[in-house]
Amino acid sequence: xxxxxxxxxxxxxxxxxxxxxxxxxxxxxxxxxxxxxxxxxxxxxxxxxxxxxxxxxxxxxxxxxxxxxxxxxxxxxxxxxxxxxxxxxxxxxxxxxxxxxxxxxxxxxxxxxxxxxxxxxxxxxxxxxxxxxxxxxxxxxxxxxxxxxxxxxxxxxxxxxxxxxxxxxxxxxxxxxxxxxxxxxxxxxxxxxxxxxxxxxxxxxxxxxxxxxxxxxxxxxxxxxxxxxxxxxxxxxxxxxxxxxxxxxxxxxxxxxxxxxxxxxxxxxxxxxxxxxxxxxxxxxxxxxxxxxxxxxxxxxxxxxxxxxxxxxxxxxxxxxxxxxxxxxxxxxxxxxxxxxxxxxxxxxxxxxxxxxxxxxxxxxxxxxxxxxxxxxxxxxxxxxxxxxxxxxxxxxxxxxxxxxxxxxxxxxxxxxxxxxxxxxxxxxxxxxxxxxxxxxxxxxxxxxxxxxxxxxxxxxxxxxxxxxxxxxxxxxxxxxxxxxxxxx
Amino acid sequence: xxxxxxxxxxxxxxxxxxxxxxxxxxxxxxxxxxxxxxxxxxxxxxxxxxxxxxxxxxxxxxxxxxxxxxxxxxxxxxxxxxxxxxxxxxxxxxxxxxxxxxxxxxxxxxxxxxxxxxxxxxxxxxxxxxxxxxxxxxxxxxxxxxxxxxxxxxxxxxxxxxxxxxxxxxxxxxxxxxxxxxxxxxxxxxxxxxxxxxxxxxxxxxxxxxxxxxxxxxxxxxxxxxxxxxxxxxxxxxxxxxxxxxxxxxxxxxxxxxxxxxxxxxxxxxxxxxxxxxxxxxxxxxxxxxxxxxxxxxxxxxxxxxxxxxxxxxxxxxxxxxxxxxxxxxxxxxxxxxxxxxxxxxxxxxxxxxxxxxxxxxxxxxxxxxxxxxxxxxxxxxxxxxxxxxxxxxxxxxxxxxxxxxxxxxxxxxxxxxxxxxxxxxxxxxxxxxxxxxxxxxxxxxxxxxxxxxxxxxxxxxxxxxxxxxxxxxxxxxxxxxxxxxxxx
Numbered sequence: 001x002x003x004x005x006x007x008x009x010x011x012x013x014x015x016x017x018x019x020x021x022x023x024x025x026x027x028x029x030x031x032x033x034x035x036x037x038x039x040x041x042x043x044x045x046x047x048x049x050x051x052x053x054x055x056x057x058x059x060x061x062x063x064x065x066x067x068x069x070x071x072x073x074x075x076x077x078x079x080x081x082x083x084x085x086x087x088x089x090x091x092x093x094x095x096x097x098x099x100x101x102x103x104x105x106x107x108x109x110x111x112x113x114x115x116x117x118x119x120x121x122x123x124x125x126x127x128x129x130x131x132x133x134x135x136x137x138x139x140x141x142x143x144x145x146x147x148x149x150x151x152x153x154x155x156x157x158x159x160x161x162x163x164x165x166x167x168x169x170x171x172x173x174x175x176x177x178x179x180x181x182x183x184x185x186x187x188x189x190x191x192x193x194x195x196x197x198x199x200x201x202x203x204x205x206x207x208x209x210x211x212x213x214x215x216x217x218x219x220x221x222x223x224x225x226x227x228x229x230x231x232x233x234x235x236x237x238x239x240x241x242x243x244x245x246x247x248x249x250x251x252x253x254x255x256x257x258x259x260x261x262x263x264x265x266x267x268x269x270x271x272x273x274x275x276x277x278x279x280x281x282x283x284x285x286x287x288x289x290x291x292x293x294x295x296x297x298x299x300x301x302x303x304x305x306x307x308x309x310x311x312x313x314x315x316x317x318x319x320x321x322x323x324x325x326x327x328x329x330x331x332x333x334x335x336x337x338x339x340x341x342x343x344x345x346x347x348x349x350x351x352x353x354x355x356x357x358x359x360x361x362x363x364x365x366x367x368x369x370x371x372x373x374x375x376x377x378x379x380x381x382x383x384x385x386x387x388x389x390x391x392x393x394x395x396x397x398x399x400x401x402x403x404x405x406x407x408x409x410x411x412x413x414x415x416x417x418x419x420x421x422x423x424x425x426x427x428x429x430x431x432x433x434x435x436x437x438x439x440x441x442x443x444x445x446x447x448x449x450x451x452x453x454x455x456x457x458x459x460x461x462x463x464x465x466x467x468x469x470x471x472x473x474x475x476x477x478x479x480x481x482x483x484x485x486x487x488x489x
Numbered sequence: 490x491x492x493x494x495x496x497x498x499x500x501x502x503x504x505x506x507x508x509x510x511x512x513x514x515x516x517x518x519x520x521x522x523x524x525x526x527x528x529x530x531x532x533x534x535x536x537x538x539x540x541x542x543x544x545x546x547x548x549x550x551x552x553x554x555x556x557x558x559x560x561x562x563x564x565x566x567x568x569x570x571x572x573x574x575x576x577x578x579x580x581x582x583x584x585x586x587x588x589x590x591x592x593x594x595x596x597x598x599x600x601x602x603x604x605x606x607x608x609x610x611x612x613x614x615x616x617x618x619x620x621x622x623x624x625x626x627x628x629x630x631x632x633x634x635x636x637x638x639x640x641x642x643x644x645x646x647x648x649x650x651x652x653x654x655x656x657x658x659x660x661x662x663x664x665x666x667x668x669x670x671x672x673x674x675x676x677x678x679x680x681x682x683x684x685x686x687x688x689x690x691x692x693x694x695x696x697x698x699x700x701x702x703x704x705x706x707x708x709x710x711x712x713x714x715x716x717x718x719x720x721x722x723x724x725x726x727x728x729x730x731x732x733x734x735x736x737x738x739x740x741x742x743x744x745x746x747x748x749x750x751x752x753x754x755x756x757x758x759x760x761x762x763x764x765x766x767x768x769x770x771x772x773x774x775x776x777x778x779x780x781x782x783x784x785x786x787x788x789x790x791x792x793x794x795x796x797x798x799x800x801x802x803x804x805x806x807x808x809x810x811x812x813x814x815x816x817x818x819x820x821x822x823x824x825x826x827x828x829x830x831x832x833x834x835x836x837x838x839x840x841x842x843x844x845x846x847x848x849x850x851x852x853x854x855x856x857x858x859x860x861x862x863x864x865x866x867x868x869x870x871x872x873x874x875x876x877x878x879x880x881x882x883x884x885x886x887x888x889x890x891x892x893x894x895x896x897x898x899x900x901x902x903x904x905x906x907x908x909x910x911x912x913x914x915x916x917x918x919x920x921x922x923x924x925x926x927x928x929x930x931x932x933x934x935x936x937x938x939x940x941x942x943x944x945x946x947x948x949x950x951x952x953x954x955x956x957x958x959x960x961x962x963x964x965x966x967x968x969x970x971x972x973x974x975x976x977x978x
Contacts, residue, residue: 235791244816302724327733330825
């Protein structure tokens, strides 16, 4: 074990600036391969065995299962995407360092991403979003925290260890994807394809927050999601609204249908919706009770005077960690532009996202939703079925994931965090969604979020930043995690 | 009375072509004054005493009440809008012919408009929309029927009479406005301002249809309208939809509110909404019974298999003529573009139009709507009021109008129509809306629609046309109307 960790943090700041200056907006396919190559170069420089992984077009498993034990230590990553693969998703930057002293020991996997959110609205940025400019303790730019800052912290922890000891205390893998900001659309496929390569004993998740009192929030779960679109169709073309006396308006049909899905306390009214919802364990409840949650700050941020169902205290925290939702994310029909238009619209569209919790299965929930709609639609009291048709489309689905608070991996992370930060908060689950389930399920390992992103963060917003002191602390924390993980067996 | 009416119809076609070739799109303020001048010139050439009327800026009544008995017979209309009035609405082309033989007799007023709908979508026109090209029995172009064709028919009827007899059988007035296609926004003001000038005993409305069997439909009424916007506001900015577990979504609040306004049989659930609805008289019912209505053609046109409440036969016709509606003309919230966005929208907007019937008062109905929303919003079972605010905006309002079928004016028109067309249909009210109420109420006179627009018309659509045979028949019908009207006292 290394005593007196003294890291050259300057390197981390410079490498993070370099990485921010390479745009990599997955939503616009902007600079993706360039950024993957840059990440690979930084990883190679750190002493990590690195390659770019692709989903092969025709024979998926040919390249994937090829043994790479004999690959050279520092291979050149391809300068551009291989020919014939131009229509493939962005590559995963894969890195590996085997422990010489402990080659049959455990393996930790860092999951990160090199893609960033779009920069819009650009007019709200004080500086060029890809400048990586430093002001005092802050590095500004798109991706500064999410997720280039977190990624650099992990690479630098490895680099420190390798340079200091010419070894690592445990086996380490990196999976750095390029589609996290567009829903990790191919990650499940990547994990299935490279299951052997990604084999590990625990995953350190790409994100992690530090609260306003400097305590890292170690989060153990993510909600799942079911995203759907409902299209209600009435007359075959827009009609003059004088015909509304005879022809049913698909907007009315949709309003009535939507109204059957959820009550005004947020309860979802679809039959059996909550059947598989896993109750919190007593231990989880007591953790949730301890978790800080600044209700007033959240209310103030969004100018709301109370929460749904007037929830307070423990109810707010339980809802955040483990309550399913049914949210209208989009609605459109007819005309709401300048002036007014007396139109009876031909079509009305609603988009909804349902947050799911363990152990809800997205496909089963989708079937329940369809059954609910079918039943409602065909019910005797409903005459919408006469003239309106309803179509339901699945837009996306990810199951929820939650690592047990009793898993030894969680304790290792917590101990490391307390050692570096003096304190740490365990969060049973985030309210957001990510592809954690695929790691937990396909690789059969626990995943834990820990990172250095300031809580009043501007992730996905203008003037995103990374705090340099937190970047440094995160590097240190990752070093301690590596050591504690290695010596925990 | 003129026997053997022989009109030089060629003049009518040429003048209509000239008028079509002058664009006059009120929505874009395109060619309005130019078209008003052209109409005035055609009216002057026909022997009609013509001037352009404006709404004066400062002293409304100075110009309006000025006596124009001494005006020269053929005044030059102003070449452009008078200086200082540039921001005023388009002028009304006002025309007058006094009967020499019967100066103290009755006065008939023709209400028409010289503005037209926009030509979009322009790619669906087979020819230049302002070409006025003739193919066989058809004159094509924007405004060919609505309303330049109808206007020319009336002017030509007058011209024929004046040239033939050097007189007219009754006093005649023309009110030709330039804002009909944008909701006659200043017509009420014009009528109030020029009430004395517009004094008459009956109004021939700007539009009128001839059915597929060649029978003119004499329509006696128009529904009113109340157009509103409801804005539901939630969090002060769009939030990530993971927060939907705590923060209420204004789209949900609006869906619930909308759902309280109308049931799935089209019934409006607002308290007292139907209080003033005037029942059909027995005579109206028996007229409605006789009225032809091609249910199958309408269903086929819009690909619907049945009507609201499964209405059939007399119920369809009663609904069309006299049932109020509540229609959603626009809905918007969040995001329904490419991909999906997990957003909890800050704002949701609905536009609604309510068709009104005699004797509903738009302002009273608006108050009832507001009261309904207030009551619902503050009800104990509703907790939307905690975090969502609702704003209601009035976008437009016009009362309904219906001329009594017993009014002698109606009988005169019908007799003339039967004489020219061999048959005629009396329609108690159109399902659409127009400013008929202001003539009926402010001038205290009956209004009747009769015209020559082919029923499979393309009003407001590409390839609008006027049938030359119907144009000619309409001119003849107007001549007969003038005579019957003159000699009816």
